[in-house]
Amino acid sequence: MRLFKDYLLNMCLALVLVPVSVAAFATEYFVASKDDYQAISSKLVAGDKIILKNGVWTDFEILLEGQGEADAPITLTAETKGQVILSGLSNLRLAGQHLAVSGLVFKNGYTPSSAVIEFRKNSNALAFHSRVTEVVIDNYNNPDKQESDYWVALYGQHNRLDHSHFVGKRNRGVTIAVRLNSEQSQQNYHQIDHNYFGYRPTFGSNGGETLRIGTSHYSLTDSYTLVENNYFEHTNGEVEIISIKSGKNTLRGNVFFEARGTLTLRHGNGNIVEQNIFLGNGVEHTGGIRVINKDQVIRNNYLQGLKGYRFGSGFTVLNGVPNSSINRYHQVENALIVNNSFIDVDHMHLAAGSDAERTAVPINSVMKDNLIINTNKQQPFSLFDDVSGIKLSGNIANTELPAALSYGVKRQNVALKKAENGLLYPVSGKLNAGAKRDLKVLSKQDTGASWYPKSPGFVTFDSGQTHQVAQGATALLAAIDQAGEGDVIVLANGQYDVSKLIKINKTLTIKAAQAGQATLTFERSALFEIQNGGSLKLEGLVISGANSPDSAGNSVVRTQKWGMVDNYRFVLLNSHILALDINHTFDFFVTGKGAFADEISLMGNTFDNVTGDILVLNTEIEDLGIYNAEYVTVKNNTFNNVQGAVVKLYRGGTDESTFGPLLHMADNTLNQVGYGKRNKNKSSLYLHGVQVANILQNTLVKSAPIVVEHTVGEPITVIKNNLFDATQAPTITELRVEGPHTAVIDDNKTPNTDKR
Template sequence: MKIRVNIIIWFVLCFAFAKAQNIPVDNSQSLNAAIKKAVPGDTIIMADQEWRDIDIKFKSNGTADKPVVLRAQTPGKVKLTGSSSLRIGGDYLEVHGLWFDGGDTGKNNVIRFEADSDTPARYSRLTNCAIIGVGPEQRDITSYYVALHGKNNRVDHCAFLGKTNKGPTVAVRLKNGADNQHRIDHNYFGERIPLGFNGGETIRIGTSTYSMESSRTIVENNFFEKCNGEIEIISIKSGNNIVRNNLILGSEGTITLRHGNNNLIDGNVIIGNNVPKSGGIRMINKGNIVQNNILIGIKGKEYRAPLVIMNGIPNTELNGYHQVENGIIQNNTIINSAPVALAINSRKGADAAPLNTKFLNNLFYSDDRSLVAAAFGDVTGIHMDGNVASTFVIQDFKGIKTIDFKMTAVNGIAVPSREFDSLLVGVKTKPKVRVDATGTLRSNLRAGAVVPGNFKPPLALVSEAGVSFISIAEMRAIAEKVSEVVVKVAPGERTLEKAIKNTIGPTTIILEEGIYSLSKGNKIANEITIKGAGIDKTFIKIAENVEKTPQYIFRMDGSKSLTVQDVSIDGANEGNDAVKYAFTSPNNATTQIYNLFVHNVRLDNFNNSDGGAVYKAYKGTKADTISFSNTHIKNAFRGLNLSYEKSSDGKYNAENIMIFNSSFTDIEEFAINYSRKGKELGTTGGNLLIDHCVFYRVDDSEKGRIIKVQGIENVSIKNSIIDNSRNTESIIQLKGANQKIENCVIYNSGKVKITGGASDNNILRTNPKWDSLESFSLKSNSELLNAGTDQKNIGLIK
């Protein structure tokens, strides 16, 4: 009998083990069939290849010991593209090693922990997966990279990058019930450009509707970098969640306790890198605790301050601002940052001041004289004690004492030296802060996030976030590519204006054949490329019946770069003055360095005599590069005007000006005025390169100058033609050893004046022999053919 029982047990075990297997699949049919037949312990292996437009419905059930696994044959080698998406539904499921690369899922979430409305995921895991550059072209379409439904699920060691449309990158949904107990850990959240309106969170836990329910989700050991979607990087809209030991670097936003009670924000390191909109932690609602956080170089003000305690709105709705009550902010370290913001109004009617809130044992340090905190309203409900500030810091609050102590930089984080331990004694807190940001046990009460003299790295700096198959350095390079949005714009009145106004982040605007009419100037606040169909096909001009002529066509207004190519731009406005400028720098002094690239463009009728110019640089502005290539400028008052730096300290408006294969025709005054006064140590002094250009009837007056380069250090003019400026006596004056003109033709025009070691080589006074004054092509017998220093024509080349 015993033998028979043993045989039966052996047979059952063999049968069970035989059913758990590795199942390779290489198309949607075999994948779907494998999922339907899967049993606990099975591993479905997707072949290394591109899987395009595939909707995976991973609906199955495993057990705690034997999950059902869906994985890549090789992590990162399974590329899901196009409209591909993944739904996970059932218990104990795991997904490993997939890469969603580009594509457009429309309104569908890329990954959803819900196979259908009746089958959420539970005890399931998404690990070592990447979603990069996926999303619709329209930013106002809402979708998520990951939607977490169900309970007890985990998203870990993943990478998310390049989301440009509305909706959180990762969203925890509470509609399937409270106490989700999800875990989001060791993920890399890479660059997310500003959305421009609400809905650009990186992580959101809950919504206003469910904000009074408990989620109990843990967000830990993640790395957030340049997460600039909106002011809320991590948005808490539910209760009893933990956000701990995360690193946030160079991001424009905050950890926001927007709705929900009794959340813990602990041990995070937020490094703002002095980004103007960088923020820290913002508190709203009841019973929330903010402790052990290290905040460095946070330069955001008011709502984006290092620590913010908001005012509430009396009797507010669920989606409003609830009063801060019983909040605790303790043992945080704030270094070289803007002042903390206390009792700040959220909006009109927000006069419910914080109540019974404690601000204890926080440490402030600054290398420069600065404020600790700013009160925007009634702060009597905020109890301050045990807080310490360095002597450079200005403090006007009881409960913040000023002490002369030093910090030591270790692991990129400044920590108080042990010799100042006795000076940083704090007060008793409840609850106790038992360990510091490094995980070290606190044996004594001390202010700050790290025990004095403890040079261990904070836990937020030692977690290994991201996927195994792409390094963070590689993803940073990818970010440059995936962040750009391409927008196609039809001809018509104001269509181009609207497209420019709606840009957020790097955008390429594609213009079709036709006329684009403008009624006002366009401020360029984002990195934009405008591409037409050709200079004889795409036309930008002022709309008919516009009474007030715009001052400019394009003005740099915070953008790093503007590129315009393959269009014609006309500054005329019938019956009114012409547009003054085609392009301008910012109109106020700024530290923003920008670039302007104009390629294959025709610019006509910028002949406003009230100081007009094709391009104007305002005082106090600086470009790295201004480049005009294959461009034709005709009938203008001035060409490029960079002459408004009048002080003697050596400032100038552009580091590099490059004019290549371009023509200036019928220009009333100068073609280029690029000048400075004095010397500015530590700079190149400016660089001008003019190559293969034509200047025809430019500044034809006795005292005129075709090209002005006073004080510029490096000037090179070559392979170019100056013709028909008959009355101009001195067309160019060069001075200095690094200024030269060579291999050029000057015909029916004045002379080049050379002083101070400047040089003129091979200057010809011969007739160019034009075949066409429209295209400046040369006749077949012109001696300028193939006579350039590069064996191409002197003058314009094809």
């Protein structure tokens, strides 16, 4: 008996001493409703797993809070990845330790708070050692475009955001923000890796960054965030794709594909930028790396086919402000720029931004062993100030460079060959200059959520089906209602008397089967209204305002008057617009406030008898850096008896974070344009703050002058080979820079300038 008792005692002691896994007490919850989730959310322990039932969850504000452990995190996931849709006013917050979220999709709504996903409950309860992976945020935008929010805000320390998919952010605010606004969020060692950043349309003002680490207020604080192996495709929000505003961050192995903007070391010191790939493919405003501040390391990066210039150039080293405040531009000091390849990079700017304020030139910096090859043999460098503080050595270029740089650059013809990684390297393996040959090029398919498609950012015109429409407004309206994205509606010859406002909320082309033989009239104050999701192309039509209401302020095309969050496109080709004169201020195209066009093009058209303006793109007059259109093209048109201006395009304020507006106006004829008594600018073309304007080979007869007002951003205005007959010469005014204007005005003819 005693032996048996001793045996039991030993067994009990053994059980006490055997470690018990935390997971043994964990619970798996299958949650089918918001109430079910609330019932268990406050009692989660390490190892617990919550599975959300497949379906659409509307207005679901999720708080995942608890204390997981490294080998037993608290997990929230979808029953099936990609089939749990969070819509309406939904968001996600994480607070605690070792939390993990995966498989969710946010779409068809917007966050009711400051972020869609937030690594905190509030300012006192943050997330640590937590992970969000394989999560999608797709066009989840506040309908007020100027209302700011983040899609992901990282707080706390040692958190990871990976293999997630972000596409279509259209309202103000950074897509992903790393916040350093408390000690618990500084020196955070976050990891942001293998994410897919898809199309972010041009925002049209500051506030369109894709990734920002820190803010100017905490810019002298170190973050230690790793941004690695992410894919940035068409992230065009503003000039800064990535904005680094803190120190000791590493950006490695990322790919920037046809992305308009730059990786900008805006604030903070001691950051490392290495092994990144920038592929511009000749797309306008594709940029590379912009350097500001101290101790920055830029090494072993590959940059090819970049067209950007100035602050958005392929490579930029900025001038600083002496004794700069924390939110301005600190002097570049001790920068190391080594073993980078610049292939067909149009512009490399050193001491950029030099002006009366930014006078602190780069100092104690090194630029060595870089490869600079332009197949067009155009040298890329522009020097805006003294660059002797950048010491050059071992660099190789195939073009003649400015004298101030030639001592440290060997001019040499270098043959290039595509390697297995798809990049171009010198055929000769003996050159030490340029990026390393073992550079890995990340595949887009290796980023984001593998189960979610990486679709194009917008629908191209004429990419859908074609519909033949018989004569009559009823048939036209029915065809528009039934058409799909990218469809083409072809109108039979005849008259179309439209009594309803045609609302365009899809990408659509309306064209005449035979140019000039389909005529549209309209009885409302406008014929077309472009709404969210809409883009419109008109071709070969005759549009008359003869049947329009006898009241002021009509238009042929307008955008939604307020609340457009989607960018749009409008194209008019080979059409005849006439009789916009039933009352005063009858415009052809009018933008609503807040609306933004990626493209507006008028080509091959004739306009007769218009009491208003042709393109009204000047509703953003608060001087906040906001404007209404990025690219405006007016080519090969004839304008007869237009009382207003052909284009009124306005961008006010002092912000320098955008590329546009950009105007190309060529080969047009203007007869008696701009002299209406309600045309306050007394101009045939009025441009304020336009960044690039090419006005070429136009004929202006008995018309008001071209009026250009330069503001910030070193605008480029070229007015060449125009005929100003009985028309005053253009006027150029510098509103923010002292001295003569910077426009190029050459080879214009001005007969009879004293006559009207």
